[in-house]
Amino acid sequence: MENLKGSDLLMKCLADLDLNCVFGMGGHGNMATLDALYKAKKERGFKTYIVHDESVGAAAAGGYFKATGKPGLLFVTNGPGMMQAIPGLVEQAMENSAIIVVCGDIPTAQWGYGAEEELDIYQDDDQTTLYRGFAKRIFNVVDPKQIPDAVVRAYTTAMSGRTGVVLVNIPVDVQSKVITKEMLEKDYRLKERAIIDRPRGSREAVEKAADLLANAEAPMIICGVGAVISDASDEVIELAELLDAPVGTAYMGQAIIGGNNPYYAGRVGGWGNKYANKAAWNSDVIITLGNRFDEDETGAWEIGDTYNIEKTKIIHVHIDPRELGKIYPTEVGIHGDPKEVLKEIISLIKAKGKTYNRGTKEAIAKARAEYFEEMKEYRESNNVPINPFRFVKELEEVFPKNGIQVGAAICARNYYCHDNPKSAYYGYGMGLIGTSLAQALGFAVGCPDRKIVSVEGDGGFLIHSSMLATAAEYNLPITWIIVNNSSYGTVWGLQRQYFENRSIFTEFKYENEDVYVPNYAKIAEGFKVKGFRIEKPEDIRPVLEEALKYDGPTLVDIVVDRLFSSTPPTVSRCGWDKYYPDWE
Incomplete structure (x- = not known):
């Protein structure tokens, strides 16, 4: 019988978390992992997709996350392999894509000897430091016993809060190290440990936001990528219908609502839609969801084509509290998941029993007709x-x-x-x-x-x-x-x-x-x-x-x-x- 190895334990742990779709490329630093993956295709139903550039693989893994809500898996080798992935991974990190990168590395006993594809200009086996500028966490596995903990922690880190990129670095000798059958078959209870919380924000802040929206004369909803990742489409549309309010989006927020939806005003910002910018400028209350107020969306912050900050009260909902109040003063800042926060806000507004008829759908239809006539x-x-x-x-x-x-x-x-x-x-x-x-x-x-x-x-x-x-x-x-x-x-x-x-x-x-x-x-x-x-x-x-x-x-x-x-x-x-x- 073939010996069981650390890489076999890696496949079991990934499968236990329903992570069974892998994009990747091979190299001498991850061959043992790839051999375990070959067996896992037959034994555990893994699906594998070869890419021909690691940066392309990073983008593919990010697309898979957006399509399924599950972390994308990218397998790369050490040195040039993990380095070639960096442009794509940085892009995906900035898009808030949850990706787990499983990277091979040189044998631990060869650190500092100038092993094949070792980065040792500054310090021995220094490759993981290249990911510090964009990865949420780096896990260095130096013994197979650490693999279950590293996998579940990588999963929760990638998927919790502001989703992003995580690196699991496994030297080739750890991948190849023989393990016992008991170690492979042990129940590590990874699903019970993979806790992903969706905070709803403080009750006080949510109630204040609901009051502002319920009493606003010209409210508007603006969504960023965080609203899309939160899967808040149903709630955004319900709030728009409840308030008779237009929905605008930042560049990466456009998946939140169908382009033909009568409440979709368009994209805001310097490359955006004229009507959406006008609606944002004239709003007295804007609730913005999972949004960063970036350069593209705001016309570089100072021009004033989109947001009238001296007049408009901002309700900012974001899963990352560092974004709240970072760009513009906020009337209400809510640290929470957009979908869960909106559920609470909608319930509170409904309880007030108000109805609204602002003619929003008609105004948007007119603006669209004018746009198509102009074009x-x-x-x-x-x-x-x-x-x-x-x-x-x-x-x-x-x-x-x-x-x-x-x-x-x-x-x-x-x-x-x-x-x-x-x-x-x-x-x-x-x-x-x-x-x-x-x-x-x-x-x-x-x-x-x-x-x-x-x-x-x-x-x-x-x-x-x-x-x-x-x-x-x-x-x-x-x-x-x-x-x-x-x-x-x-x-x-x-x-x-x-x-x-x-x-x-x-x-x-x-x-x-x-x-x-x-x-x-x-x-x-x-x-x-x-x-x-x-x-x-x-x-x-x-x-x-x-x-x-x-x-x-x-x-x-x-x-x-x-x-x-x-x-x-x-x-x-x-x-x-x-x-x-x-x-x-």
Whole structure:
């Protein structure tokens, strides 16, 4: 009989917590763990998905968390493997994605000897310190007996409070160390120890918040990613209907409500919706849920396009108390889980017996109609190259009813084509471009019965293109739409606006200044992913329909007007104006 090892105990502990879906790559530092994983596929029903870049794996694990509410698992090797994961993990940490990274390491007896892939410039075996800037906790396992404790603590740390990234570092000799059958079969009661609390906030603060909202003349609800992670969609919609109040969202909060919901005012902030910004400015009471008041949402805090802080009373609900009052003064700060807090607030407001008719749905419908009228010229354009808003219009009309949109190029961030919550996820934790392309892998694994659609720019695709290989290997139902404008369009547009049309390092072009336009559809075909290329407006709808109906992964390369797509006409001015005053 084959000896039982520490890595076998790791698989048992993960399975006990229902953590059985793994993204990863192999290396000499985690081979024993991978061998145990191979056996766990047959014996414990584990599902495994190879990735071809650890940063892509991090994004996929984050997508899986968002899709299922369960921590994503990422297996990486030591040294270059765990380092290559860092960009993706930092992005996911800033998006509040719960991910447990299981990392191999060199043998403990070789620390300081310059072992294969050891980081020892400053101190012996120093790799885990690289994660200190973004991981919630690092667990160094130096004996198999520590594995059950490390696993359950990693789970509760990743999932409690502000969800995030946790590292479990296991040297190869610990993975390979022989253990007894009794040690493997022992009941460690991990489920009983995996306690995830959802605080409801202090009663005094909740009652004060309910009174403010019940007596407000123009209340508004604004949701961040924390509300999405809290699964507070039902409560947000109920509160909106109860108060007849508009719902706005920060960039990462858009999954909280369907885009077609009559109470959805749109996204607030410098790249947001005009009506949503106006509603926020005119509100006397705003309840904001799981929100950070970041630069994008606020117009860099000082401009005043979104929030009228001298007038508006802020009720701030956040699972992380460090966010309360950090940016703006709060009338009421509530340290609690948005879903649980809203349940209490709704109950208290209902008990007051008031009804409200502010004409909110009618105002939002009017604003939407005005927006579409304003954009009609662009949405119905027959120009070549294609106007990106013509593409957006066509995508709205063919988007699958059960689809999930993961990420969006700038031109496609404010359109309304989703009937239900949890249908549009936009990641912008650190602004790692193209990460949503890789997150789509995790969504496809976590929601196998739904079509995943990821809309991103060509710049992001060039960074994360290895996700095509994983999608092909597992025939994942993803349609990637690459907005091909031969540039890192956002920054290119800002360079031209701020610096008198001068730009560098942002355009794709040859030395003779001709535009460099790769064919991403052919690249996809090389990965065995069905590719489509669109260059004419009349081809948009039929190609999208074919791609979305295809049984397997597809990529649509749509060549758009590069000047227009980098400077969409709906964008508000942002707070960078004060630093670049020449922008007119």
